[in-house]
Amino acid sequence: MSRKAKESDHNLPTLADVATRAGVSTATVSRCLNSPDQVQERTRDRVMTAVQDLGYSPNFGARALAARRTNTIGAIIPTMENAIFARAIQAFQEELHASGVTLLVSSSSYSPEIEEEQIRTLVARGADALLLIGHDRSPAIYQFLENRGVPVLISWAYDPAIARLSIGFDNRRAMAELATEVLQLGHRTIGIISAECAGNDRARARVDGVYDAMRAQGLDPSTAYLIETHYSIENGGQALRRMMQHDPCPTAVICGNDVLAVGALQMARELGLAVPGDISITGFDDIELARVVDPQLTTVHVPHRDMGRQAARLLVDMVAGHPASDSVRLETTLRMRGTLGPPPAE
Amino acid sequence: MSRKAKESDHNLPTLADVATRAGVSTATVSRCLNSPDQVQERTRDRVMTAVQDLGYSPNFGARALAARRTNTIGAIIPTMENAIFARAIQAFQEELHASGVTLLVSSSSYSPEIEEEQIRTLVARGADALLLIGHDRSPAIYQFLENRGVPVLISWAYDPAIARLSIGFDNRRAMAELATEVLQLGHRTIGIISAECAGNDRARARVDGVYDAMRAQGLDPSTAYLIETHYSIENGGQALRRMMQHDPCPTAVICGNDVLAVGALQMARELGLAVPGDISITGFDDIELARVVDPQLTTVHVPHRDMGRQAARLLVDMVAGHPASDSVRLETTLRMRGTLGPPPAE
Numbered sequence: 001m002s003r004k005a006k007e008s009d010h011n012l013p014t015l016a017d018v019a020t021r022a023g024v025s026t027a028t029v030s031r032c033l034n035s036p037d038q039v040q041e042r043t044r045d046r047v048m049t050a051v052q053d054l055g056y057s058p059n060f061g062a063r064a065l066a067a068r069r070t071n072t073i074g075a076i077i078p079t080m081e082n083a084i085f086a087r088a089i090q091a092f093q094e095e096l097h098a099s100g101v102t103l104l105v106s107s108s109s110y111s112p113e114i115e116e117e118q119i120r121t122l123v124a125r126g127a128d129a130l131l132l133i134g135h136d137r138s139p140a141i142y143q144f145l146e147n148r149g150v151p152v153l154i155s156w157a158y159d160p161a162i163a164r165l166s167i168g169f170d171n172r173r174a175m176a177e178l179a180t181e182v183l184q185l186g187h188r189t190i191g192i193i194s195a196e197c198a199g200n201d202r203a204r205a206r207v208d209g210v211y212d213a214m215r216a217q218g219l220d221p222s223t224a225y226l227i228e229t230h231y232s233i234e235n236g237g238q239a240l241r242r243m244m245q246h247d248p249c250p251t252a253v254i255c256g257n258d259v260l261a262v263g264a265l266q267m268a269r270e271l272g273l274a275v276p277g278d279i280s281i282t283g284f285d286d287i288e289l290a291r292v293v294d295p296q297l298t299t300v301h302v303p304h305r306d307m308g309r310q311a312a313r314l315l316v317d318m319v320a321g322h323p324a325s326d327s328v329r330l331e332t333t334l335r336m337r338g339t340l341g342p343p344p345a346e
Numbered sequence: 347m348s349r350k351a352k353e354s355d356h357n358l359p360t361l362a363d364v365a366t367r368a369g370v371s372t373a374t375v376s377r378c379l380n381s382p383d384q385v386q387e388r389t390r391d392r393v394m395t396a397v398q399d400l401g402y403s404p405n406f407g408a409r410a411l412a413a414r415r416t417n418t419i420g421a422i423i424p425t426m427e428n429a430i431f432a433r434a435i436q437a438f439q440e441e442l443h444a445s446g447v448t449l450l451v452s453s454s455s456y457s458p459e460i461e462e463e464q465i466r467t468l469v470a471r472g473a474d475a476l477l478l479i480g481h482d483r484s485p486a487i488y489q490f491l492e493n494r495g496v497p498v499l500i501s502w503a504y505d506p507a508i509a510r511l512s513i514g515f516d517n518r519r520a521m522a523e524l525a526t527e528v529l530q531l532g533h534r535t536i537g538i539i540s541a542e543c544a545g546n547d548r549a550r551a552r553v554d555g556v557y558d559a560m561r562a563q564g565l566d567p568s569t570a571y572l573i574e575t576h577y578s579i580e581n582g583g584q585a586l587r588r589m590m591q592h593d594p595c596p597t598a599v600i601c602g603n604d605v606l607a608v609g610a611l612q613m614a615r616e617l618g619l620a621v622p623g624d625i626s627i628t629g630f631d632d633i634e635l636a637r638v639v640d641p642q643l644t645t646v647h648v649p650h651r652d653m654g655r656q657a658a659r660l661l662v663d664m665v666a667g668h669p670a671s672d673s674v675r676l677e678t679t680l681r682m683r684g685t686l687g688p689p690p691a692e
Contacts, residue, residue, distance in 0.1 A: 070470070080429075081432045082429060086429065086432070089426050090427050090453065103453075104420075121448040266638060
């Protein structure tokens, strides 16, 4: 079935229809679809709006895709710093390499705009498929990927309510489990240091997990003192300092990841607070940082390597035209180490 | 000046000459140069050998390059784990982004073969230029990049003896400075935990720096106990354990980077050794790990962010046809923290 034949199917919008609607030439539409980074953003937006309005889909069938195969897969992670994503991506790359596929990685600095640009660039550079972190992004960019016939796998998130194929863990349930341990030790004044929740479904789910646990123990979630900040050791420390000036100050601080928790731990030491004697601190991820601090962090262990390896296999299958039918849910486990204890006696 | 005109210049080998010598069609030669990942390795090797033997250079002049520009720059780092390269690459990416350039990163697992494959893939995917770590790699791959007219900047290394454009620091001198501090405290039995030196010019230079300092203090470098291992916290710990079984065991262990040093530090704690009372340990890099351990690591501070930012500017200039004429040497500084002290009294 040639592209011409497909495009002339009745009822299906054509490239010319898109061009007319967007007020540009068919060559420009074609360029938008094939080399979006060579088109001005304003033009690209107009064309992509027309593509979506009309439901136009370029004919990238399985055969065409196979012919265009570059054996390159792209991944976009929010940051390369702090090694939050590093271990999984390293395993992802090793597994892809074993299948003869080269990985190209971009990091978006947690910016949706930069991520969209990187998605378009990776597609323009011929990526056969993409690995993305979390579900939060504009419908337009998902539509772009669908139009271009580029398979996408979401990682770091498993949310049964979302149909899109993903591999990950239940951030909300994992954090609820950890928070339950904290509450069962008797903590009642809770601090939460989280990444910014807007645009970050993993961060939101983790905060919701703490709230779930509080409700289950008969506590009002609105009594938790929540600070949202960018992930960094320094920001974790600053957040803890602010919390300790609050009245009443928390006896346990649940952090959205290990990086924030290590920052909080360092600041607690600076403030002369014993951990966990004066204050308990918990993390999430179980990256290497968690085990080099003293005391070692109580945290949620995420199977990063396993996630990376399985994601690679799923994506290779998707490129070969055999997508998995179900999302993959991985188990997290609690790591009870040295930073969680009972609240100090009054 | 058209490509045709250039290719028919007398005395210059043509595409057809390469094809004849390699025993393949001109189309295959062309594909080797433009989409090497679509050509079987054996064929590619034959063609690239012919390209080198004949000194054939495809006519990618400044104008042609400008037309082909993708606003994509590639970087290949040895690993994404342990955040050794993360901070510089993050700064590199942010600066490129400010210039409208998207960064694609690959990590080679310290394997020369994987790195070559990734170089070819990034070039095939249209990278305008490449950032690579260190100088060590085969002449053939440098020749490939020159033939393809892809500008390359070497980072993490500044070696006045190498003409190739680079931005970095003098690994050897920086380590010699730190080792001098160690020796001046009175340490005479020295351990060195290094990355594997083969194929890693930075690791070699750092070991040589320790030897330089020993010689300057009248010590025989061959008395240093050297263990080479892959960079990881665990390997650093295992190396320290082996060293402490040696007789005489070192009173100071100089590590090739912070990751190994943190591993050694953890193992010292496990073995019941006080740091620096029983044993001194030093690192190199000053990544975040160095400051979250207790005591904090004495190490060499590398200006990672500055290196990343400046590398981005240099590469953007190179792509625009304005290469810097000189390599850039950045300064490192010693961070004297808590893990270095005098040797224990006999």
